[in-house]
Amino acid sequence: MDKKSKSTKRLQAAKDVNRIVFEYYMECSQAKSQGIPVGWMPPMNGAIEILYAMGLQPVFPENWSPVCAAFGLASQNFEISENMGYSIDLCGYLRNIIGYVHGPIETSQCVLGNLPIPDFLLSPGGGCIPVMKIFHALERRFPDAAVFRADLPQVALKDIQPHHIQYAVQEIQRLISFLEETTGRKMDYDKLEEAVALSDKACVLWDDIMSYRRYIPTPFSAAEIGIMFVMVTRQGTRIAVDFLEKVLDELKDRVARKQGVIPEEKIRLFWDNIPLWYNLGLFNYFEEMNGVVVAETYSTAWSIRLDAEDPIKALALKSLKSYPLVSCVSMDNRMDSIIKACKEYSIDGVIFHRNKSCLPITLGQMDIKRRLEEQLQIPSIIIDADHMDERNFFPAQFRNRADAFMEMLLAKRKVTS
Amino acid sequence: MMISDPIASFQQAYETSSQILSRIHDQGQKLFGYFCTYTPIELLAACGYLPVRIMGGRGKTEQCYHLLPEFICPFMKRSLERAMNGEYHFLSGIVQSYSCDAVCGCQAVWKNNFPDMSLYSISLPYNSNPQAREFYIAEFKNLLEKLGQPYDPCFQEKLRQAIEQYRQVRQAVLNLYDSAQSGLLDISAEEKWYAVQAGFVIPPDQYLELINRLIQRKKEASVHKKNPVSVIISGSEIGHPDILTYIEKTGGRIVWDDHCTGIRSFEPADGFVEDPMERLVDRYMKRSPCASRSRAEDRWLQWEKKLRHSDVQGVIFILQKFCTPHLSDIPYFKEQLKKRGILSIVLEMDESWEVSGQIRTRIDGFLDMVQGKNG
Ligand code: SF4
Ligand code: SF4
Numbered sequence: 027m028d029k030k031s032k033s034t035k036r037l038q039a040a041k042d043v044n045r046i047v048f049e050y051y052m053e054c055s056q057a058k059s060q061g062i063p064v065g066w067m068p069p070m071n072g073a074i075e076i077l078y079a080m081g082l083q084p085v086f087p088e089n090w091s092p093v094c095a096a097f098g099l100a101s102q103n104f105e106i107s108e109n110m111g112y113s114i115d116l117c118g119y120l121r122n123i124i125g126y127v128h129g130p131i132e133t134s135q136c137v138l139g140n141l142p143i144p145d146f147l148l149s150p151g152g153g154c155i156p157v158m159k160i161f162h163a164l165e166r167r168f169p170d171a172a173v174f175r176a177d178l179p180q181v182a183l184k185d186i187q188p189h190h191i192q193y194a195v196q197e198i199q200r201l202i203s204f205l206e207e208t209t210g211r212k213m214d215y216d217k218l219e220e221a222v223a224l225s226d227k228a229c230v231l232w233d234d235i236m237s238y239r240r241y242i243p244t245p246f247s248a249a250e251i252g253i254m255f256v257m258v259t260r261q262g263t264r265i266a267v268d269f270l271e272k273v274l275d276e277l278k279d280r281v282a283r284k285q286g287v288i289p290e291e292k293i294r295l296f297w298d299n300i301p302l303w304y305n306l307g308l309f310n311y312f313e314e315m316n317g318v319v320v321a322e323t324y325s326t327a328w329s330i331r332l333d334a335e336d337p338i339k340a341l342a343l344k345s346l347k348s349y350p351l352v353s354c355v356s357m358d359n360r361m362d363s364i365i366k367a368c369k370e371y372s373i374d375g376v377i378f379h380r381n382k383s384c385l386p387i388t389l390g391q392m393d394i395k396r397r398l399e400e401q402l403q404i405p406s407i408i409i410d411a412d413h414m415d416e417r418n419f420f421p422a423q424f425r426n427r428a429d430a431f432m433e434m435l436l437a438k439r440k441v442t443s
Numbered sequence: 444m445m446i447s448d449p450i451a452s453f454q455q456a457y458e459t460s461s462q463i464l465s466r467i468h469d470q471g472q473k474l475f476g477y478f479c480t481y482t483p484i485e486l487l488a489a490c491g492y493l494p495v496r497i498m499g500g501r502g503k504t505e506q507c508y509h510l511l512p513e514f515i516c517p518f519m520k521r522s523l524e525r526a527m528n529g530e531y532h533f534l535s536g537i538v539q540s541y542s543c544d545a546v547c548g549c550q551a552v553w554k555n556n557f558p559d560m561s562l563y564s565i566s567l568p569y570n571s572n573p574q575a576r577e578f579y580i581a582e583f584k585n586l587l588e589k590l591g592q593p594y595d596p597c598f599q600e601k602l603r604q605a606i607e608q609y610r611q612v613r614q615a616v617l618n619l620y621d622s623a624q625s626g627l628l629d630i631s632a633e634e635k636w637y638a639v640q641a642g643f644v645i646p647p648d649q650y651l652e653l654i655n656r657l658i659q660r661k662k663e664a665s666v667h668k669k670n671p672v673s674v675i676i677s678g679s680e681i682g683h684p685d686i687l688t689y690i691e692k693t694g695g696r697i698v699w700d701d702h703c704t705g706i707r708s709f710e711p712a713d714g715f716v717e718d719p720m721e722r723l724v725d726r727y728m729k730r731s732p733c734a735s736r737s738r739a740e741d742r743w744l745q746w747e748k749k750l751r752h753s754d755v756q757g758v759i760f761i762l763q764k765f766c767t768p769h770l771s772d773i774p775y776f777k778e779q780l781k782k783r784g785i786l787s788i789v790l791e792m793d794e795s796w797e798v799s800g801q802i803r804t805r806i807d808g809f810l811d812m813v814q815g816k817n818g
Contacts, residue, residue, distance in 0.1 A: 111774035151569025189581035357551035389548025
């Protein structure tokens with residue numbers, strides 16, 4: 027077991043993802059020379075559709091971090107931010123991006139180019155603390171960028187009240203005015219409706235795609251999680267919809283042919299928390315033992331609907347729901363959705379990634395673990411690691427725990443079958 | 444029982460708060476807990492609850508690891524540990540004002556494990572524009588609704604009284620700080636720490652009496668001594684005063700603090716609007732900024748004012764280990780301080796709050812260095 031490894035992908039669509047990732051980052055690098063204003067923003071909110079509708083270029087520093095991890099660039103970024111005084115106990119996304127913008131942003135030889143310097147920043151209040159602090163640091167690093175101080179209520183889904191929606195709607199309107207003023211581009215509301223409709227379509231397709239994982243054998247595993255890239259960076263565009271339609275067709279075909287991920291699928295697993303971006307090959311480890319990770323927490327962030335008839339409200343609701351869906355802000359939902367997924371996807375065991383870099387998703391795991399055992403008699407293991415920093419991942423320890431877990435699940439399966 | 448020496452009373456109240464609050468509860472008083480000082484305790488008081496700050500303090504962490512990861516601040520670990528040991532059985536519930544990820548997640552953990560408590564979260568805006576102000580009011584009223592309390596004239600009157608009472612409490616603490624700083628009051632950092640902590644757990648009327656007595660008594664007995672190295676301390680919750688005592692013992696003079704168990708929670712004492720709800724919102728919107736909800740730059744503005752008016756020679760950041768909000772602001776603060784020629788040091792404390800040999804050595808070295816630099 028290595029500290030770093032890449033996953034083996036089986037979907038044809040995986041090749042398309044590489045192309046989409048490449049094209050997206052090329053688009054980012056070229057935006058400046060084409061006179062397109064560039065805005066950096068956090069993911070999982072309703073601003074992306076607005077930027078696309080206005081012909082602006084959205085850039086997601088958080089999404090750049092998995093790229094750095096996958097290309098082995100993260101360690102030098104960590105070194106830079108840690109030398110600046112950022113503690114090793116802070117989220118790896120924060121340490122990576124701050125290191126990157128104070129170091130190799132203009133010089134790195136990454137095949138995907140580099141992130142373009144922002145013309146404006148959508149700096150969030152709401153969401154997790156590391157993201158908020160990342161943007162505060164970016165404000166300092168890019169003093170010429172215009173700053174929109176965004177605000178968003180932090181509420182569990184079941185507690186959302188009209189005043190929360192009203193405030194989120196006002197924030198979306200304020201954002202549009204800010205962008206119009208800053209970039210000189212007017213919002214075209216027909217285009218916004220179109221973007222929201224496309225976003226909704228992508229969410230519907232996303233749910234459809236996920237539902238195909240219920241089949242036994244499952245047509246794809248968490249090793250293909252890269253398809254999520256379009257949900258992060260291309261929502262509100264045809265690119266996401268076209269790609270997801272293709273994925274869906276491929277899945278239908280695989281299911282019709284009963285083509286699974288591995289020759290003999292014996293154990294179906296659920297992965298909680300963010301994957302180890304530098305070691306997606308970990309998913310293949312389970313496959314060697316006839317286990318497949320068929321569902322994960324992260325994919326529920328896009329399990330929402332957007333009403334294109336009322337695009338501003340739809341985006342306000344999307345902003346209010348996406349992050350709480352996967353974090354401790356809406357723990358009841360998070361717990362219920364894992365329980366539901368375990369039933370629907372016929373899960374045999376759950377892997378809890380106790381993620382040193384992400385407290386908001388890690389907190390509550392022990393309660394979920396207990397409920398899974400009590401309510402569904404589903405066993406689980408805790409894997410201590412970090413989604414960004416390989417220094418917090420110990421392959422030998424992982425192997426010991428995971429081997430024992432898989433052996434137990436296989437023995438259990440033998441008894442019941 | 445009240446002891447004649449106010450400091451001893453504060454210390455005893457803090458150290459035996461569980462028993463005292465248990466007794467108060469048995470006498471029929473309902474209590475509501477809160478973690479963060481952004482929680483509008485006046486609303487709870489006006490609803491008839493005694494607001495009690497949940498504290499981590501110093502001690503063991505064992506049971507809490509059944510529910511929490513190791514990499515969360517000692518404040519949250521210890522609070523849960525204490526709750527699991529039954530030390531907070533008297534609480535009817537908790538209000539969490541979204542301050543940081545740790546509090547938000549722990550609130551959810553408490554909710555799952557203490558089903559008899561009512562747990563409410565309020566979401567406070569980060570901006571200060573008119574929409575944010577309106578939202579603030581709506582969110583406070585939403586909390587009242589959850590507590591089953593109509594916002595009627597009778598309640599508004601109670602709210603006015605609660606605001607006035609807590610204004611007096613805050614003002615008294617601010618006076619205590621002023622007197623200590625001006626030299627009128629000879630009080631050690633440890634004594635001051637107990638005096639402030641007790642206010643989070645004693646009923647406000649009793650607290651006011653004690654703290655006013657303290658200010659009075661100390662004025663009479665004032666003998667002001669001056670340690671050579673003037674420092675600011677900054678961070679989140681300080682769980683035990685030993686670290687402060689050590690700083691003073693080694694020649695440090697703490698001229699200001701930026702801690703939520705220090706003066707940060709008390710400034711300003713009140714809002715400046717007539718309507719009670721707006722007045723309350725005004726105060727919470729204008730209160731001293733914490734790293735968990737603010738830009739480092741906004742915090743620095745306040746620091747600059749302090750630095751202008753005092754001869755600060757060094758800064759000691761006393762942080763809870765794994766405290767993301769404060770750790771994230773450190774590089775900015777260090778840089779600003781460096782530009783001003785002020786030395787600083789970061790100490791990360793665990794749940795024992797033990798001033799270990801290593802910490803002592805670092806404090807010794809730091810104070811020596813500051814003194815050497817300032818001749
Ligand atoms: S990984 Fe977790 S802590 Fe880090 S930025 Fe994302 S949600 Fe926040
Ligand atoms: S601000 Fe820091 S010390 Fe306070 S609860 Fe949050 S993480 Fe813990």
